[in-house]
Amino acid sequence: MLTKRQQEILRYVQTHQREHGVIPSQREIQAHFGFASVNAVDCHLAALEKKGALVRHPGMARGIVLPHAHQVLDIPIFGTIPAGSPSANEQMADGHLAIDPALFGLRPREEVYSLRVRGDSMEGAGIQDGDLVVMACRPPKHRDIVGALVDGEATLKRLVINRGKPVLMPENPKYRPIVPTEELLIQGVYVGHVRVHK
Amino acid sequence: MLTKRQQEILRYVQTHQREHGVIPSQREIQAHFGFASVNAVDCHLAALEKKGALVRHPGMARGIVLPHAHQVLDIPIFGTIPAGSPSANEQMADGHLAIDPALFGLRPREEVYSLRVRGDSMEGAGIQDGDLVVMACRPPKHRDIVGALVDGEATLKRLVINRGKPVLMPENPKYRPIVPTEELLIQGVYVGHVRVHK
DNA sequence: CGGGATACTGGTCAAATGTCCAGTCATGCT
DNA sequence: AGCATGACTGGACATTTGACCAGTATCCCG
Numbered sequence: 001m002l003t004k005r006q007q008e009i010l011r012y013v014q015t016h017q018r019e020h021g022v023i024p025s026q027r028e029i030q031a032h033f034g035f036a037s038v039n040a041v042d043c044h045l046a047a048l049e050k051k052g053a054l055v056r057h058p059g060m061a062r063g064i065v066l067p068h069a070h071q072v073l074d075i076p077i078f079g080t081i082p083a084g085s086p087s088a089n090e091q092m093a094d095g096h097l098a099i100d101p102a103l104f105g106l107r108p109r110e111e112v113y114s115l116r117v118r119g120d121s122m123e124g125a126g127i128q129d130g131d132l133v134v135m136a137c138r139p140p141k142h143r144d145i146v147g148a149l150v151d152g153e154a155t156l157k158r159l160v161i162n163r164g165k166p167v168l169m170p171e172n173p174k175y176r177p178i179v180p181t182e183e184l185l186i187q188g189v190y191v192g193h194v195r196v197h198k
Numbered sequence: 199m200l201t202k203r204q205q206e207i208l209r210y211v212q213t214h215q216r217e218h219g220v221i222p223s224q225r226e227i228q229a230h231f232g233f234a235s236v237n238a239v240d241c242h243l244a245a246l247e248k249k250g251a252l253v254r255h256p257g258m259a260r261g262i263v264l265p266h267a268h269q270v271l272d273i274p275i276f277g278t279i280p281a282g283s284p285s286a287n288e289q290m291a292d293g294h295l296a297i298d299p300a301l302f303g304l305r306p307r308e309e310v311y312s313l314r315v316r317g318d319s320m321e322g323a324g325i326q327d328g329d330l331v332v333m334a335c336r337p338p339k340h341r342d343i344v345g346a347l348v349d350g351e352a353t354l355k356r357l358v359i360n361r362g363k364p365v366l367m368p369e370n371p372k373y374r375p376i377v378p379t380e381e382l383l384i385q386g387v388y389v390g391h392v393r394v395h396k
Numbered sequence: 397c398g399g400g401a402t403a404c405t406g407g408t409c410a411a412a413t414g415t416c417c418a419g420t421c422a423t424g425c426t
Numbered sequence: 427a428g429c430a431t432g433a434c435t436g437g438a439c440a441t442t443t444g445a446c447c448a449g450t451a452t453c454c455c456g
Contacts, residue, residue: 021263061259065219100296192394
């Protein structure tokens with residue numbers, strides 16, 4: 001799709017933003033590639049925009065927006081499954097985790113938080129004790145791994161709908177499925193996790 | 199430290215970058231707060247810079263850099279175990295992963311890269327097919343999980359020193375330990391990993 | 397051969413933008 | 427009262443910067 005030269009230009013813009021925190025101006029790009037004219041840059045950017053590799057804001061200085069920009073989201077880490085909305089008690093956060101929302105396939109303004117896993121009930125899904133699971137606040141689907149408040153207790157399990165009734169399945173033969181008797185509150189859907197060795 | 203007004207300005211700049219992908223110009227900030235003069239913005243930005251809340255590039259349009267963005271490390275993601283030093287062939291990177299170096303317990307200038315895992319040979323360690331493992335370039339210790347080049351083949355295994363001889367142990371009963379016959383090149387030590395669901 | 401795309405040189409121009417000077421007003425401190 | 431600081435108004439100015447016009451050369455496609 002993109003020509004070799006166009007890839008070079010795009011790559012430079014990405015690298016420049018990553019390393020300097022600022023989008024390069026056309027003249028900075030020009031200087032980097034040794035062009036004798038700014039127009040060379042302008043044409044390349046126009047081509048890149050036409051191909052959807054970036055978006056330009058007309059008339060705006062450094063007005064290039066990279067669609068897959070690595071913007072970093074600081075999400076709160078809770079020690080345990082939270083009892084309410086994560087935004088409501090953000091001051092209870094143990095720390096913050098810097099993640100790339102694009103990497104985790106998050107929608108623009110989706111609310112996200114993180115939990116430190118305790119126990120080995122989801123070991124079969126590759127989630128171990130001490131892992132930081134990333135949870136999104138979105139409606140759960142069948143077979144999603146969810147953070148749930150069931151009969152007053154917080155837990156991380158796979159949600160299965162069995163004959164119209166929800167069941168929480170662990171992924172470890174040592175544990176048994178949980179069938180909610182009173183209440184079942186889904187507080188987040190698992191979208192990924194991070195493990196730090198030791 | 200920051201006054202209420204300064205916090206408002208800073209928050210607007212942060213929000214604007216997150217939602218539009220571009221740093222606002224002084225006149226855009228002015229318009230948002232309804233200031234009659236750009237100088238109001240300029241003074242606030244100067245104060246914020248003096249207090250270390252942001253960095254400005256003099257003379258540069260939209261030249262505000264939020265220091266927060268620099269706390270995260272953008273590390274290259276390779277599709278397979280690399281054949282050399284990660285910095286030597288960074289142009290081969292498939293993408294970048296934003297991580298917090300402090301979270302992974304990395305030393306200040308430690309070289310780090312990331313690999314996408316293929317296969318299930320480390321499933322017992324909770325590392326699955328498709329996971330992004332974070333590797334640091336440091337000397338391996340006994341029982342570290344390492345990325346290694348053994349007899350011409352690249353692999354991720356646990357390094358065990360058995361009677362002075364290195365053995366690469368998988369963490370899956372389906373596989374057998376690898377005893378290097380010719381060469382063993384350790385190319386990185388596992389420091390953690392990230393999984394993105396689906 | 398002609399047309400379109402790519403990849404430029406060389407230059408102009410107006411708009412976008414950061415910087416700075418001179419004040420005003422209120423608040424809190426000494 | 428005197429002074430520093432924060433939070434502005436109002437305006438001027440040089441630079442930075444994007445947009446654009448006119449060409450040139452190459453290559454591929456039909």
